[in-house]
Amino acid sequence: MDFFTAQDNARRKTGRLVVLLIAAVVALIAVTTLVITIVVYFMSDQQGEVMVSSLLAGLTPELMGAVALGVVGLVVIGGLYKRFQLRRGGGRVVAETLGGREIATGTENPGERRILNVVEEMAIASGMPVPPVYLLDEAGINAFAAGFDTRDAVIGITRGAIDNLSRDELQGVVAHEFSHILHGDMRLNMRLISVLHGVLLIGLLGYILLRSTAFRGRSVRRSNNQNGKGVVVVLALGIALAVIGYAGTFFGNWIKAAVSRQREYLADASAVQYTRNPDGIGQALIKIGSHSQGARLEASQASEYSHLFFGQGMKVGFNRLLATHPPLDKRIKRVMPSWNGEFDAALNAPTAGEVASESVAGFSGSVSAYASTTMTGASAQAAIASIGQPGPRHLANAKATLDALPARIRQAAQDPYAVRALIYALLLSQNTQVRERQLASLQQAALPDVYREVMSHAGDVLMLRDQLRLPLMELALPALKNLSVDQAMHFRQCIVELINADNNVSLFEWTLYHWLIHHMGLDSKGSGPAVRKLNNVQQECQVLLNVLARAGQDDPDKVSAALNAAEKELPFALSVKNEAPDMKALGPAVSRLRRLRPQQKPAVLQAMARCIEHSGQIKPAEAELFRVIADMLECPMPPLLIEE
Structure with missing residues (x-):
């Protein structure tokens, strides 16, 4: 699946998420109404057996309306509060909530230096800024990516992953998480956290009230000044709250499983594509299966963020249908078809020599080939094709x-x-x-x-x-x-x-x-209302391409040729202007172009590529501007390479 299709699918899944949420809220309203009706029945002065007709008589429109208003209000308020909290700090909020600490970029710890180098490589290869890396002091082998986009994304990694995975295995795990960032899964997961917080809040409140109700029940029994029916009512209320709380948790996990599971298979496949090394991610998954702690996390709020993790961070229990991740053996078989099905507990952790050999100085290699050879239009086309899939x-x-x-x-x-x-x-x-x-x-x-x-x-x-x-x-x-x-x-x-x-x-x-x-989040101006089609941003395209056409040249004929080449990729004509490019207008133009739908952006990128390649070669400054604008359009582009 290409980058733009994946982004569009993630956007469509947001609509599916809304449908699932509505279904969950309706179900919660029904459960809550029924439970309240039963509790009210037992708290009444009626005697004798429970009569279905009496219970149904209690289901009045007024009661159903009040319950519906309360449940919807709680879900909306809880979701808005969580969204505000996450928007203020992005992925850092998630990492710090889980007990993570940011790994200092100047760390001298060999294992920490190793994971930083792996993340730096993957970021530069993907064409996105290097995200901060957070370390979770957990024995389980796990990782996650959190944030709304590349500007506030973070990578989280557990101590168990650093201590037990080799460099190739870490690279496979990190590539998996970068796939979530690049293909829109990370943003969808963050929205899922906000949306489900209100649903899960009902379960949390039910749990809190259940504990207080149980305490009250013990007090009633000790005081001996209430009859037996009072104790029964207290226990019935406690059970009712437990049912409502479990229902909230059930529907929350159901939505997570419905949205998340298939995305894990796609991220595993992407990790193999990025590294061309199926053993990297495959062996990492095998080590999770052989490790005593597996991928489990002990953080108190891990369940809220369970759909973000590389591995199943929470115990599944009896119902695999609510698992946020596919079964481990199926994931391994997809990337390593020859796997024998056994989890080898004797698999070795990285050697001290391998960890110690990692240093801030980097790796062997040279960019001299790229510096001495000319980049052409083929380089630009290959870079566009590689967006989201280095x-x-x-x-x-x-x-x-x-x-x-x-x-x-x-x-x-x-x-x-x-x-x-x-x-x-x-x-x-x-x-x-x-x-x-x-x-x-x-x-x-x-x-x-x-x-x-x-x-x-x-x-x-x-x-x-x-x-x-x-x-x-x-x-x-x-x-x-x-x-x-x-x-x-x-x-x-x-x-x-x-x-x-x-x-x-x-x-x-x-x-x-x-x-x-x-x-750095220093631009306080928004990008304006959503723009869906290229025809709505003709002026913005004109400003952008006019700047690119004049990048490094002043010859009017060459500028005209560049714009004519770019025009072939667009559904409208471009005008040739003799005046110097308006650099002040370029920023707002790019900001508005960012609001294009994913499937509309390739035409803009292709027009940009035609504009800078018209002379037969692409200068470093042109390639630099090309990639930066693509990044600002939320299409992080890998470096332009010389075609083999």
Whole structure:
């Protein structure tokens, strides 16, 4: 399944989720009404056997209306509260609720360094910013991805997974979680948490009231000032609340199972496609089956987030139909058809040598082939086809890219002061006079410690090849996201000072600035109402393609040829304008284009590709802008590679 089809299916599943929720709420209203009717009957002064006619007489329209209003109100309020809570912190809220702590990017722990390197590789290969990684101090082998999109996504991993899985197995697990991020499953799962919180809240309230009712029942029996019927009423109320609570939990798990199970098979298949190594994810699943703790988590709120996990994090019990994950053996058979069906408990954990060999310096390899060979239209077409489904070549390129970054710069990207200095240094002009004005302005605006780091790293950053600028930005993002609100706003102000030093906004300056504010959540402007068709965004496409057509060239004939090539991919005509591109209008244009339906976005990407490839080669700055805008359109694009 391609990226855009997967995104569209995830969007459609949101509608299915609403239908399931309505069905669950109707069922809860029926159960609650019946239970309340029975309780009211027993609390009345009527004597004798339970009469069906008497119970039915109690089912008045007033009672049913009051119950319906109460249940719907509780579901809506609970869902809105949870949505607000999650929206404020994204995936970090989920990770911290489960007891996770963020792994410091500069950690010296070999196992933690290993998982960070695996996540960094997968992120750069996928064309998305590196997400923060949270460690859960749990013995079970498990992982999860949480967040609404790539801007607030996090990866969670258990201590059991780090200690027991080899590097290939960790890569398979991480690839599985990246599939959930890229294909829209993660966003659907977050919506599922919000929607089900109100339903599960009924179960939680029932449990709390049941405990208090049981305590009250013991008090009644001790006081001896109530008759036997009073105790029966108390117990009946307790049982009633237990039934309502169980019903809420049942319907919540039913919806989770209905939405989640098939997505796990697809994510497993994607992990194999990304790594071309079925043994990686397959052996990880086998180790879950052979491990004493399996994938189970002990966190008190793990059940609420059970559908997010890599493995079945909670005990299933007698009813497999409510399991959020398919059976382990079926998942293994799908990725490893030759598996003998046995869980080998003797499988080894990663050796000390394997873990210790991981370092911040990266891996062997080189990007010289990509630097010395020209990218063409075939590179752009292959990159579009690889959106949401990077392959082994992208992983190899990511390793080589990390290795090509000087170790000193990689280490600086993990430090809260030095990381800001690296971004400032990326904006320094190659023109000596302009650079001197930038540094003078920065010395006045930046913190003294940060300015010293700029002067320390400026030489290395200015020597970086253009192909390494975007990977460095992606690598720096986790540290930048840990800045406080005041630090982030000051950071943004310093960037604006650097850009305005020469009264001109270059293509790269626009790219860096808008990419950063997009992913750091510093852009307070919304993207406006939903746009469904390309015909509704003709002006926005004109602005975007006009900028791309002039990227790195001024010849009117070449600009016209680029726009004519792009026009063939769109259902409307483009006009050729002689004036310089309007960089201020580009940001709002991209923001509105982000509201296109998934199946409408490929035409925009194809038009962009035609625009930058018309000359027969794609320059690094053009490729950079192409990928950044694709990312901002929520279509993270792998690096453009030289076609073999």
